Amino acid sequence: MAILSSLLRSPARLRFWERFGSFSLSVQRCCTSDTSNSSIDHVSSGLERYKDLQKYFNRRLKATYRRFSNVPDHSPVCGHHHEYFIESDGIYRTDQRQSEPVPEQVLNLGQVSGKEKEKETGLDNEERKQRIQWTVQRIRLSPKEKHLAATLKTTHREEPRCVVVRLGMRPLDPPRVVFTLDKVLSFEWATDEVLFYTTMEDLRCSRAFRLDLTSSESGITSVYEETHPDVFVEVALSRDRQILSINCSSRTSSEVLLIDTTASHLEPFLVQPRQLDLLYHVEHWRKCLIILTNTGPGQEYQVVQAPLSEPHMGSWEPLFVPGPGSAIKDMDVVGDHCVVVARTPAGELILVVVPLTHPKEAYTVQLPSWACAIQTKKPGVADQRSVFEFLISSPVHFPVPYCLYPEDGLLLSGTKDGTSPESQGNYTTTRLEACNQDGTLVPVTLFHSNPVESLRQAPLLVHVYGAYGRDLNMEFCPEKRLLLEQGLTLAYCHIRGGGERGLFWQRQARVEGKQRGVEDLQACLHHLFSLGASSPSLTALTACSAGAVPVGALCNRHPHLMRAVTLQAPFLDVLGTMEDPSLPLTLEDREEWGDPVGNPKHRLTISSYCPLHNITPQRYPSILLTAYSGDPRVPLAGVLRYTEQLKNAIHTHFTGEPKSECEPAPNVVLNIQPGANHHGPDDFELMLEEEALTLAFLYTELGLDPPRPPRRRKR
Numbered sequence: 001m002a003i004l005s006s007l008l009r010s011p012a013r014l015r016f017w018e019r020f021g022s023f024s025l026s027v028q029r030c031c032t033s034d035t036s037n038s039s040i041d042h043v044s045s046g047l048e049r050y051k052d053l054q055k056y057f058n059r060r061l062k063a064t065y066r067r068f069s070n071v072p073d074h075s076p077v078c079g080h081h082h083e084y085f086i087e088s089d090g091i092y093r094t095d096q097r098q099s100e101p102v103p104e105q106v107l108n109l110g111q112v113s114g115k116e117k118e119k120e121t122g123l124d125n126e127e128r129k130q131r132i133q134w135t136v137q138r139i140r141l142s143p144k145e146k147h148l149a150a151t152l153k154t155t156h157r158e159e160p161r162c163v164v165v166r167l168g169m170r171p172l173d174p175p176r177v178v179f180t181l182d183k184v185l186s187f188e189w190a191t192d193e194v195l196f197y198t199t200m201e202d203l204r205c206s207r208a209f210r211l212d213l214t215s216s217e218s219g220i221t222s223v224y225e226e227t228h229p230d231v232f233v234e235v236a237l238s239r240d241r242q243i244l245s246i247n248c249s250s251r252t253s254s255e256v257l258l259i260d261t262t263a264s265h266l267e268p269f270l271v272q273p274r275q276l277d278l279l280y281h282v283e284h285w286r287k288c289l290i291i292l293t294n295t296g297p298g299q300e301y302q303v304v305q306a307p308l309s310e311p312h313m314g315s316w317e318p319l320f321v322p323g324p325g326s327a328i329k330d331m332d333v334v335g336d337h338c339v340v341v342a343r344t345p346a347g348e349l350i351l352v353v354v355p356l357t358h359p360k361e362a363y364t365v366q367l368p369s370w371a372c373a374i375q376t377k378k379p380g381v382a383d384q385r386s387v388f389e390f391l392i393s394s395p396v397h398f399p400v401p402y403c404l405y406p407e408d409g410l411l412l413s414g415t416k417d418g419t420s421p422e423s424q425g426n427y428t429t430t431r432l433e434a435c436n437q438d439g440t441l442v443p444v445t446l447f448h449s450n451p452v453e454s455l456r457q458a459p460l461l462v463h464v465y466g467a468y469g470r471d472l473n474m475e476f477c478p479e480k481r482l483l484l485e486q487g488l489t490l491a492y493c494h495i496r497g498g499g500e501r502g503l504f505w506q507r508q509a510r511v512e513g514k515q516r517g518v519e520d521l522q523a524c525l526h527h528l529f530s531l532g533a534s535s536p537s538l539t540a541l542t543a544c545s546a547g548a549v550p551v552g553a554l555c556n557r558h559p560h561l562m563r564a565v566t567l568q569a570p571f572l573d574v575l576g577t578m579e580d581p582s583l584p585l586t587l588e589d590r591e592e593w594g595d596p597v598g599n600p601k602h603r604l605t606i607s608s609y610c611p612l613h614n615i616t617p618q619r620y621p622s623i624l625l626t627a628y629s630g631d632p633r634v635p636l637a638g639v640l641r642y643t644e645q646l647k648n649a650i651h652t653h654f655t656g657e658p659k660s661e662c663e664p665a666p667n668v669v670l671n672i673q674p675g676a677n678h679h680g681p682d683d684f685e686l687m688l689e690e691e692a693l694t695l696a697f698l699y700t701e702l703g704l705d706p707p708r709p710p711r712r713r714k715r
Contacts (some may be wrong), residue, residue, distance in 0.1 A: 673690065
């Protein structure tokens with residue numbers, strides 16, 4: 001398993017685990033049922049001016065996505081003889097033993113949706129059709145491919161649903177759904193008949209269960225229940241499928257229980273009791289545990305080893321300690337080797353291969369300098385090959401598949417030179433460092449088509465996050481490539497609070513240190529402008545979730561540094577959220593933001609930067625806020641309040657300052673979308689509409705001409 005995908009970046013926890021790296025953002029989570037339609041109409045007007053340009057960008061984006069539609073796919077799941085894959089209407093499989101495999105449907109999403117629609121009352125058929133739209137999140141096969149489990153997600157509810165399918169192996173025994181579980185977040189098969197899973201209630205995942213399919217009446221038993229409100233529980237399976245772990249982690253501590261899937265009793269046992277500031281996660285190799293833990297120098301991550309029979313901390317022996325300035329981003333056990341994904345002091349991704357039989361013979365594998373993101377492939381149930389498969393990409397570089405054979409250090413790419421058609425262009429990846437006022441060097445990754453010194457007249461789009469120890473997302477994005485091709489410069493500012501430079505990078509900007517993230521962002525902009533990379537009048541900032549905090553704070557303090565801002569599902573009321581312990585996730589989020597109720601220093605710090613509580617009459621940049629009506633992490637009421645106060649402050653400034661009469665007033669636009677998906681719509685067409693509006697807003701507010709497709713030469 002990819003360790004930090006679970007410990008740091010689990011895709012199922014982007015609100016819960018923005019703290020480590022993939023699932024948690026704390027924002028105003030108050031009830032929105034009292035929000036009137038008139039108040040929504042009042043603050044959400046202004047979208048009309050972008051409609052024509054939005055339609056144009058929608059067409060351009062569709063063409064761009066078609067151009068990059070052949071992205072390497074790691075989603076198919078390999079069984080012993082079948083390959084399982086996801087289509088829009090369900091899950092299919094093909095028999096790889098056939099010379100010309102014919103797809104067989106394993107799960108029909110239409111049947112699942114049909115049963116759900118029957119439960120919807122008070123809605124007509126068209127409304128039910130629009131509200132119930134299931135998509136497949138992930139698939140897990142049982143060891144001998146007897147059962148398949150899959151989680152399904154729909155836009156109108158936060159919690160996924162898990163369906164268990166019995167896989168018929170004969171024509172007269174077709175696949176059929178035998179069990180349905182609600183609110184399932186993580187799940188793994190221990191045997192062909194036993195599934196372990198965790199459930200989510202009110203954005204908390206605190207219980208683990210066991211589903212036993214051996215009896216005529218399938219039985220469910222509770223395995224573990226967490227009492228601490230700040231601890232998140234999930235289940236994971238080791239790469240060799242011999243150990244199932246129940247991971248119980250907060251932002252500052254971990255506790256792991258293991259289940260030996262080769263034993264008959266399947267009873268969990270504890271690795272190391274929880275203690276403050278100890279984080280760890282476990283993999284398995286030959287009756288040993290390979291553990292990723294923050295017991296390295298400076299409380300950074302290192303890799304240690306312990307006997308399975310004596311897993312406690314007293315038995316941990318170091319295997320790999322990264323060098324000064326380097327940070328471990330992920331870890332996997334492949335055959336007899338531990339493969340570590342690390343980021344160098346220069347910000348580049350590398351692989352470090354540690355032979356588990358001879359740890360001192362570790363070696364480094366260099367990756368292309370443009371690589372900014374890495375995605376590892378989960379092996380199939382019958383895949384015991386000693387090969388590490390992964391994709392590398394950047395926001396503007398098409399994903400390239402790689403295979404690493406750790407035994408001999410052989411690294412093979414999908415193409416001879418590590419590129420793919422259309423993945424590379426005449427684009428440069430430049431890694432910079434901006435000096436903050438306290439002397440800290442803040443990394444900046446710049447993507448551009450011309451030399452930096454000639455970018456003064458080029459528009460600049462700046463990306464930022466800086467929270468929960470989570471790295472800024474830098475995977476390939478077709479719309480970013482479109483912007484780069486049209487002459488924009490893209491900057492990614494890796495401010496403190498994120499995880500790019502290790503755990504200390506997050507600790508520097510937690511609680512009373514949150515101001516540092518805002519100062520880092522300001523330093524990055526000043527550095528870019530001093531190098532000649534654009535100017536404030538051509539600069540836009542973009543952020544989502546907790547990334548809205550440093551952006552919103554900078555808008556209040558130095559609005560002249562940017563012309564436009566786009567925020568998606570933005571966290572803007574830090575103080576109001578942290579004051580209310582009844583809101584979901586507030587208690588655990590206090591480890592990140594502080595406790596304004598019980599600690600006066602925390603309250604003073606939060607009050608000094610909170611975007612909502614520091615709005616003042618002045619000339620703000622134009623701002624586009626995208627919110628989701630059913631988002632439980634960022635309820636609509638808080639975003640409405642921020643939008644209204646901001647508009648009032650701008651109005652006060654322009655009516656009370658005589659000099660402001662000749663200035664064009666900025667536009668503050670709220671785009672309210674239906675659904676509960678904090679990360680945007682799953683539907684492709686809705687996603688394109690949302691992104692097209694963002695591009696239309698940026699081009700309009702920055703005063704840019706729409707990009708025109710190149711003319712075709714006449715034959």
